[in-house]
Amino acid sequence: MFKLLLSVVSIINFSLGVIVLRNRSVQQRVRYSFVIFSFITALWVFVNLMTGLSQAPFWVWSMYSTGALLSTSALIWVSFLVKKTIQKLHFIFIVLCGIIFFCLSYTPLIIYEIRSVTLGGFEGEVGPLFSIYTFYIAGTLIITVFRVINKFFHSFGIEKTRFLYVTFGVIIFASVSLIGSFILPIFGTLKFLPFDTLSSVIFLFLVTYAIIRYRLMNVKRVITRSLLFSLVVLIISSAFTAGTLLASRVFDKTDTGARIGVNIAVAIVVVLFLNPIKNFLAKITDKIFFKGQVDYQMVTQRMSDLIAATLERDQLLGTCATTLANELKIKKNTILFCNSALKSAVLYYSNQPSQNSAAVESIKTHLFNEYSSIISFFTEHTEIKVREEEERKAEDLPASDYQRELTAIVRELEARDISVVVPVLSEHGEHAFVFLSDKQSGDIYDNRDINLLELLRSQLTSALEKSRLYEDVKQFNIRLRLKVKEATAKLRVANSHLRELDKAKTLFLSVASHQLRTPLAGIKGFLSMILDGDFGELQKQVREILEDVYANSNRLIRLVNTFLNVSRIEAGRISLMRDNHDLVPMGKKVVNELQFTAQDKGLALTFETNKDEIVANVDLDKIEDVVINLTDNAIKYTAAGTIIVRLIDKGDKVRIEVQDTGEGLEAKEIKTLFHKFVRGERGLHTHTDGSGLGLYIAKRVAEMHNGEIGVTSDGIGKGCIFWFEVGKG
Incomplete structure (x- = not known):
C-alpha cells in the first residue's frame, strides 16, 4: 500500500x-x-x-x-x-x-x-x-x-x-x-x-x-481542467477494460470476431456518451472548485440598470460598492471618491451602504492625504490594475524611479487588502477609484472580470458626470431658494414701508383736502357773487378773467373731492346709500350735462339703451359719478368722431358702456390703468391736468357694488370701450 x-x-x-x-x-x-x-x-x-x-x-x-x-x-x-x-x-x-x-x-x-x-x-x-x-x-x-x-x-x-x-x-x-x-x-x-x-x-x-x-x-483552473481530463481518460480506459473482460468471460478465447464486436460496441457507447459525461464531470468540478461562479451577462445588466437609474452621487457609489461586492462575490469592495481641487475624499464601503459625503471637511482632507499616493499614481496611470500583475511587473523591471514607485504602490495595496484598482476619472477633477479585494472563492481576476470592470468604468464615468450636473442643479436650487427667501424678506420690509408711506400719503391727502375744501368753497362763493353782479357791474375783460378763475376753482374743488373720496375709500369710511333707481334717466342726464363740452370739441355724444326702464338697487350718486368720469375721459381723449353712452339690461345685471373713437390703448397699458395715479401714455402728453385717480375710484365703486369694471381696445388709434357691470339686486 x-x-x-x-x-x-x-x-x-x-x-x-x-x-x-x-x-x-x-x-x-x-x-x-x-x-x-x-x-x-x-x-x-x-x-x-x-x-x-x-x-x-x-x-x-x-x-x-x-x-x-x-x-x-x-x-x-x-x-x-x-x-x-x-x-x-x-x-x-x-x-x-x-x-x-x-x-x-x-x-x-x-x-x-x-x-x-x-x-x-x-x-x-x-x-x-x-x-x-x-x-x-x-x-x-x-x-x-x-x-x-x-x-x-x-x-x-x-x-x-x-x-x-x-x-x-x-x-x-x-x-x-x-x-x-x-x-x-x-x-x-x-x-x-x-x-x-x-x-x-x-x-x-x-x-x-x-x-x-x-x-x-x-494554477487552480489549469489543475481542475487537468483533473477533468484525467477523469475522462480514466472513464474511457475503464470502459474498454470492462468491455475486454466481459468479452473474455462471455465468449470463447478463439472467438476473435465477438471480442472485436464487443470492443466496437463499447467504442460506440463511449463516443455517444463522451460529451455528456464530460459536461457532467465539468459541472461537478466547477461546483467543487468554482462554486459561486459569476454570471457576467446578468451582472452587467444589473449594474447598468442600477447606474442608469441613480442620479444622487452618494446613493450611486454606496449602492455600487455593495452590489459589485455581492455580484462578483468578493470579500470587500470600497469606492474612494475624491475632489482634487478641494483635496477632499470620501469612502463608500460595501458593508456600509449608508455612508455619505456629509462627513466633516477635516475627515475628508485626512482621507485625501491618506490615499494621496494611490490617487496620484492611478490618476496618471489610468488603466485597470491587478495587484499581482503589477507585483510581477515591478520585480521584472530594472531599478528606476518608476520601479520604486510601483513597488511602493503594490505594497500599499497589499497592506490595504486591495487586489484590483479601477480608476474612474473625469476632466473636472472629481475622480472615483474602485478598490476590489480578493474573491471569496480565492479565484484570480481573469479577462472576463477585467472586461466587465472596463464596461462598468465607462458607465460609471458617465454616471458621475450626470451626478455632478445633478448636484450642481441641486446646489443652484438651494442657492436660488436662499436668494428668493432673502429677496422676499427684503420685499416684505419694502412693502411694509410702502404701506406706511401709503397710509401717510392717504392721511396727508385727507388732511390737506379738508383744509383746502373750506377756503375753496369761500372763494367759489365770492366769485359767484361777483359774477352775478352783487358787487356791481364788471368790465368785459375782468368778467372773462373771473369766469376762468371760477372754472378753475370748480376744477380744483372736484380734484379735492376726488382726493377726499380716495382717502375715505382706503380708510373704509365711505358707505353706499342703496335704493331702487331707474338708471335710464341718470344716463340721459349725464349725456345732457356733458353735451355742450362735447359740442365744443366737435364730437357727437349720444345715449343708447335696450329698455326704456332699467331698475337696479344701487347708490345712484356714486354710479352717476362713475358714468360722468368715464364720459368726461372719453371727451378729453377723443379728437374727432363719436362717443356713445350705452345702458344695457342683461337680466340680473346692468351693463354701462362708454364707447369712443379716440386714441385707443395698448395691451400693456390696460393692465395698470385702474391703479392709483396711473394714466395712459398719450394722455400724459395731451392732457396734463388729470390726477390719475378717476378710474381707480370708479373701480372701487364697482367693487363696492360687487360689480366689475374694465376696458377693451383694438389698439392705438382705434378707440376704447370702458364698461362696468353691477347686479340689480
Whole structure:
C-alpha cells in the first residue's frame, strides 16, 4: 500500500510541475524554480520507491544525491516565491554545493557501506563527509523554513492564508527529513529513514490544497481542467477494460470476431456518451472548485440598470460598492471618491451602504492625504490594475524611479487588502477609484472580470458626470431658494414701508383736502357773487378773467373731492346709500350735462339703451359719478368722431358702456390703468391736468357694488370701450 502511495505521489509531483510549466501567468522565476523542484521531488520519491523494489545500492546513493538537489531547489523556489532576491554569487554557490553533494553521494565519502536496502532506507555506515552533507542540507532547509515563516508573518489577507499551508508543509517536510534522514543517521539510527518520504506526502497535500483553494501561483483552473481530463481518460480506459473482460468471460478465447464486436460496441457507447459525461464531470468540478461562479451577462445588466437609474452621487457609489461586492462575490469592495481641487475624499464601503459625503471637511482632507499616493499614481496611470500583475511587473523591471514607485504602490495595496484598482476619472477633477479585494472563492481576476470592470468604468464615468450636473442643479436650487427667501424678506420690509408711506400719503391727502375744501368753497362763493353782479357791474375783460378763475376753482374743488373720496375709500369710511333707481334717466342726464363740452370739441355724444326702464338697487350718486368720469375721459381723449353712452339690461345685471373713437390703448397699458395715479401714455402728453385717480375710484365703486369694471381696445388709434357691470339686486 505504501509503495502504491509513493507511486501516486511521484506522478502527482511530476504532473504538478508540468501544469505549472504550462501556466504562463506565474512569474517566470517562480514558475521555473517550482518546475525544477517538482520534477526533483518526483524523482526523489521515485528513487525511494525503488529502494523497496530493488536491493541495488545505486538507489540508496540516488536517494541521497537527489536529496541534495531537493533541498537546493526547495531553497531557490521558496526564495523566489516569497520575493526574496538571491545574489548571483550566492545562487551560484548554492547550486554548485548541490551539484557537488549530488556527485559525492555516489562515493563512500557520503555512504561508506550498505549492508541491506529497505523501503526508503538502508542498513550500513555513513561516510566521513556525511556530517558536512547533513550540515548543508540542514542549512538550506532551515533557511527555507525561516523565509517561509517570515513571509507568513509579513503577509496580509488571502496571501497570509496561502503561506499558512505552505509554512506548515515546509516545516513538517523539512523537520522530518532533517531529523530522520540526516541527524539520526550520524548517530547510527537508520530506522526512521522512510518517514521523510511520508512527510513529503503531507507537504504535497498542503501545497496542492493552497493551489486549489487559495490559488497559490494561480494554477487552480489549469489543475481542475487537468483533473477533468484525467477523469475522462480514466472513464474511457475503464470502459474498454470492462468491455475486454466481459468479452473474455462471455465468449470463447478463439472467438476473435465477438471480442472485436464487443470492443466496437463499447467504442460506440463511449463516443455517444463522451460529451455528456464530460459536461457532467465539468459541472461537478466547477461546483467543487468554482462554486459561486459569476454570471457576467446578468451582472452587467444589473449594474447598468442600477447606474442608469441613480442620479444622487452618494446613493450611486454606496449602492455600487455593495452590489459589485455581492455580484462578483468578493470579500470587500470600497469606492474612494475624491475632489482634487478641494483635496477632499470620501469612502463608500460595501458593508456600509449608508455612508455619505456629509462627513466633516477635516475627515475628508485626512482621507485625501491618506490615499494621496494611490490617487496620484492611478490618476496618471489610468488603466485597470491587478495587484499581482503589477507585483510581477515591478520585480521584472530594472531599478528606476518608476520601479520604486510601483513597488511602493503594490505594497500599499497589499497592506490595504486591495487586489484590483479601477480608476474612474473625469476632466473636472472629481475622480472615483474602485478598490476590489480578493474573491471569496480565492479565484484570480481573469479577462472576463477585467472586461466587465472596463464596461462598468465607462458607465460609471458617465454616471458621475450626470451626478455632478445633478448636484450642481441641486446646489443652484438651494442657492436660488436662499436668494428668493432673502429677496422676499427684503420685499416684505419694502412693502411694509410702502404701506406706511401709503397710509401717510392717504392721511396727508385727507388732511390737506379738508383744509383746502373750506377756503375753496369761500372763494367759489365770492366769485359767484361777483359774477352775478352783487358787487356791481364788471368790465368785459375782468368778467372773462373771473369766469376762468371760477372754472378753475370748480376744477380744483372736484380734484379735492376726488382726493377726499380716495382717502375715505382706503380708510373704509365711505358707505353706499342703496335704493331702487331707474338708471335710464341718470344716463340721459349725464349725456345732457356733458353735451355742450362735447359740442365744443366737435364730437357727437349720444345715449343708447335696450329698455326704456332699467331698475337696479344701487347708490345712484356714486354710479352717476362713475358714468360722468368715464364720459368726461372719453371727451378729453377723443379728437374727432363719436362717443356713445350705452345702458344695457342683461337680466340680473346692468351693463354701462362708454364707447369712443379716440386714441385707443395698448395691451400693456390696460393692465395698470385702474391703479392709483396711473394714466395712459398719450394722455400724459395731451392732457396734463388729470390726477390719475378717476378710474381707480370708479373701480372701487364697482367693487363696492360687487360689480366689475374694465376696458377693451383694438389698439392705438382705434378707440376704447370702458364698461362696468353691477347686479340689480
